[in-house]
Structures are given as C-alpha cells and as structure tokens.
Amino acid sequence: MKNLLLGTVGMVGTLLSGCLGLAPAMAAEATGEPVVIGVLEDRSSSGAFYSQESSKALKAFVAAVNRGELLYAAEQFGGRPGIMGRPIKLLFEDDQSNPNLSAAKARRLVEQGARMLIFISGSAATIQGKVVCTEEKIFCIAPTNVNDKIVQPPNNQFIFTVAPPAELxxxxxxxxxxxxxYGKIGFFSESTATSKPLLDSYVKRLTEDGFKAASVEIMEAGARDASPQLLRIAEAKPDVLLDVTAHAPSTVTLYRSYNRLNLELPRWATSSVTAQPQIWAQAGDSIDGLIVVDMIDPTKPSLVAVRDLYLAAVGKDQPFVWLHAAVWDGLMMTKLAVEKANSVDGAAMVAAMEQIADFPMAHGQQGYTVSYKGKHSGAGSKSTNIVVFKGGKPAKLWETYQP
Incomplete structure (x- = not known):
C-alpha cells in the first residue's frame, strides 16, 4: 500500500509539473568509468573560425548529456545519461585543418585512450585523418564536414557524416x-585546402546542370582586397555571383570589396557563411541581400530546444548556427551507435549505425529524420533550406523556393 501511494504521489507530481509548466525532475547524472572520445579541431588556422564554434557546442552538449539532459531525444535513449550511463570525456588535438597533421593527431588521441573520434576541423584534413579510423578500427564521425569524399573510398568503412554534403x-x-x-554564374573562392575542392565540386555540378561558368576567380587566402577578382567577374557579365569561400576573413573581404565597387550582381553563397557568425559582425550591412543555402529552421521545436540548451551554457547574446545543431545531432548519433551496439567496439558501432533509420534531427526542416541504412551519410533533401540576410544576419526563409 505504501509503495502504491508513493507511486500515485509521483504520478500526480509529474502531471502537475506538466500542467503548470514546471521543470521535470533532473535525470540522474552519468557515473562510472568515462567513455573517452577524441576530437580533431582547428584552433589556430584557416578553419578555426567554424571549428571553434563546433568545439564550444560539443563541450556544452557533452556536459548536458552527462547530466541527463537529452531533450526531445530522451525517449530514444530511455533517459540514460552520458553513454550507456557512463560519463563522456573529451580529449582534443589541434590539427590546424592541415591534411599533413590530421592522421598524426588522430593517432595521438587513440594512444591517449580515445575509443572513437569526432572530426570538427576542415574537410580536407578529415579526408586524410580518416585513415586512422580504418587502421585502428574505431568509430569516427564528422558532423559538420560537407565534403562528399569523406564517406567515399578509400578508408570510409568506419566514418560517418551528419550535415548535408556539398553535393546535396x-x-x-x-x-x-x-x-x-539565372543561367550564367561568376564563381568566387579562395586558395585554402578546404575551399578549393568545394569550388571544384560546385563548378562541376552547376555546369553539368546546364549553367555556364562565366568566370571562376580565386583570391589568395589572407588578401585584403577582392577588387581585381570581382572586376573580372563583373566584366564577364554573369547573372549571379556565387561565393564558395570557407575562410571567414576572405568572405568578409569579398563583401566589403563588393560594396566599395558598388556592384549590383545578385549574390548567393554556401552554408559556410551561415556557419561563421564572425562574418556577419565584420561584414555588417555589406552582407544584406545575400541568399544562402542553410540547414536550420528557427521555428522547429527540436531545434529550439537545442538552441536554448546551448545559449543557456554559453550566453543568450551568442549566435546559434547550423554548426551547433549538427554537433548535437552528431553527438546523438554517436550515443545511439554505442548504445545500440552495447559496446565501444568500432566494428560493432559501425554495424549498429548502419541500422539507424528515421531518427529525428535538430537541423533540417520540420519533421526531418535521418537514415544510415546502406550509406554513411544520413542526409536527405529536407536537411537544407534557403535563407536571406537582412540586418547583417540570416533573417528569413527565401519565399521563392524551398526544397
């Protein structure tokens, strides 16, 4: 009778919490031996602008998951905090988005006890670093990288991506x-290891789809004036200017130079611009009117929950971008792969990951879910949208078209 009464009281308390909008009781914190995850980041080179946004989010989200704050995904995990109830411990190495450093840094993380790896630096570095995933047979995930080659042979057996790839x-x-x-495109990029393959892939894809490359211009990374390249693009008379830069200072230089020249070309860009809020602050109103392929819907309930969790950790005045949502989703995929496998063995995690289907994601459009059956990129067409900049930031969805 006593147990029945206690259960009834607990049920009433839960109902009252829901009805009155009170916070539910905090889930138990993770305990026991930590699950060690190695992280490849860029602290000091061309990818640091976006990599450090991802790193900040990963630290905040791991702390929350260790506390049992799983948000909309709680039901998927039975409310278990951490990974298998154990706390997550992160180890970091700076590979400087340098393909020549990435593998060595990844091996160092494994030597230090990492049982899986998360790549959040440049895509070119990840492509080289993924060889360690195969060599060591450990589960790897690159939640924010968008280069299609990451999940293509060779050495793709143990690595997965989350964000929609450049092809999508x-x-x-x-x-x-x-x-x-539009029919004719003026392409603008810069000479970094991350931007060059992205530029090549966009030029190839768009020309195969019937667009004409009126001009393809590449600025040296670190240059402070993009006028020569922009003038050559303008002389070619394209219908639209497409920004395929990845290095924030280069992007800022592009838009400031565009304003100084009083050009009137419509401007479009890739998600690199929406990933790096430093660009918005430094470019100011020179970025207004830009149309960008992005990955988040600010009205989506799961996205709002993740955003609120992130801002509570880092400060409500901080920007929230698609990188942060993709990092949360990557952490959820890692947790799910371990718990479905009931093991941190790499091969078992890969097998479990390859069975995941219809898992709800924070990024993407309303109702967007991922499936990894038969592939190592779970992204689908509903993972993207198109936004317009106004007031120096992404302000609204483009009214003309959404995927």
Whole structure:
C-alpha cells in the first residue's frame, strides 16, 4: 500500500509539473568509468573560425548529456545519461585543418585512450585523418564536414557524416538558381585546402546542370582586397555571383570589396557563411541581400530546444548556427551507435549505425529524420533550406523556393 501511494504521489507530481509548466525532475547524472572520445579541431588556422564554434557546442552538449539532459531525444535513449550511463570525456588535438597533421593527431588521441573520434576541423584534413579510423578500427564521425569524399573510398568503412554534403547542398542551390531564372554564374573562392575542392565540386555540378561558368576567380587566402577578382567577374557579365569561400576573413573581404565597387550582381553563397557568425559582425550591412543555402529552421521545436540548451551554457547574446545543431545531432548519433551496439567496439558501432533509420534531427526542416541504412551519410533533401540576410544576419526563409 505504501509503495502504491508513493507511486500515485509521483504520478500526480509529474502531471502537475506538466500542467503548470514546471521543470521535470533532473535525470540522474552519468557515473562510472568515462567513455573517452577524441576530437580533431582547428584552433589556430584557416578553419578555426567554424571549428571553434563546433568545439564550444560539443563541450556544452557533452556536459548536458552527462547530466541527463537529452531533450526531445530522451525517449530514444530511455533517459540514460552520458553513454550507456557512463560519463563522456573529451580529449582534443589541434590539427590546424592541415591534411599533413590530421592522421598524426588522430593517432595521438587513440594512444591517449580515445575509443572513437569526432572530426570538427576542415574537410580536407578529415579526408586524410580518416585513415586512422580504418587502421585502428574505431568509430569516427564528422558532423559538420560537407565534403562528399569523406564517406567515399578509400578508408570510409568506419566514418560517418551528419550535415548535408556539398553535393546535396548543390542540388538545393541548383533548384534555387533555376527558380530565380539565372543561367550564367561568376564563381568566387579562395586558395585554402578546404575551399578549393568545394569550388571544384560546385563548378562541376552547376555546369553539368546546364549553367555556364562565366568566370571562376580565386583570391589568395589572407588578401585584403577582392577588387581585381570581382572586376573580372563583373566584366564577364554573369547573372549571379556565387561565393564558395570557407575562410571567414576572405568572405568578409569579398563583401566589403563588393560594396566599395558598388556592384549590383545578385549574390548567393554556401552554408559556410551561415556557419561563421564572425562574418556577419565584420561584414555588417555589406552582407544584406545575400541568399544562402542553410540547414536550420528557427521555428522547429527540436531545434529550439537545442538552441536554448546551448545559449543557456554559453550566453543568450551568442549566435546559434547550423554548426551547433549538427554537433548535437552528431553527438546523438554517436550515443545511439554505442548504445545500440552495447559496446565501444568500432566494428560493432559501425554495424549498429548502419541500422539507424528515421531518427529525428535538430537541423533540417520540420519533421526531418535521418537514415544510415546502406550509406554513411544520413542526409536527405529536407536537411537544407534557403535563407536571406537582412540586418547583417540570416533573417528569413527565401519565399521563392524551398526544397
């Protein structure tokens, strides 16, 4: 009778909490031997602008998950905090987005006890670093990288991505540009290891879809004036200027130079711009009117929950971008792979990951879920949208077209 009464009281308390909008009791914290995850980040080079946003989010989200704050995903995990009830411990190495350093840094993390790896620096570095995933047979995930080659052979057996790859973003871009009625494109990029392959992939995809590359211009990373490249693009008379930069200072230089020249070309860009809020602050109103392929819907309930958790940790005045949402989703995928496998063995985690289907994500459109069955990129067409900049930040969804 006593147990029945206690259960009834607990049920009433839960109902009252829901009815009155009170916070439910905090889940138990993770305990026991930590699950060690190695993280490849860029602290000091061309990818540091976006990599450090991802690193900040990962630290905040791991702390929350260790406390049992699983948000909308709690039911998926039976409310267990951490990973298998054990706390997550992060180890970090700076690979400087340098392909020549990434593998060595990844091996160092494994030597220090990492049982799985998260890559949040440049895509080119991840492509080189993933060899360690195969060598050591450990589970790896690159939640924010968008280069399609990461999950292509060789050495792709143990690595997964989360964010929509460049090819999928390009599909959204193609459809948007077609709806806008454009035919000729002026491409602008910079000479970094991350930007060059992205530029090549966008030029290839768009020209295969019937667009004409009116001009392809590459600025040296670190240059303070993009006028020569922009003038050559303007002389080629494209219908639209497409920004394929990844290095924030180069992007800022592009838009400031564009304003100084009083050009009137429509401007589109990839998700690199929405990933790096430093660009918005430094570019100011020179970025207004820019149309960008992005990955988050600010009205989506799961996204709002993740955003509120992040801002509570880092400060409500901080920006929230798609990188943060993709990092949360990558952490959820890692937790799910371990718990479905009931093991931190790499091969078992990979097998478990390859069975994941219809898992709800924070990024993407309303109702967007991922499936990894038969592939190592779970992204689908609903993972992207198109936004317009106003007031120096992404302000609204583009009314003309959404995927």
């Amino acid at each position: 973003q390009a599909e959204t871009l193609v459809n948007g540009l077609k709806r806008a009625g």
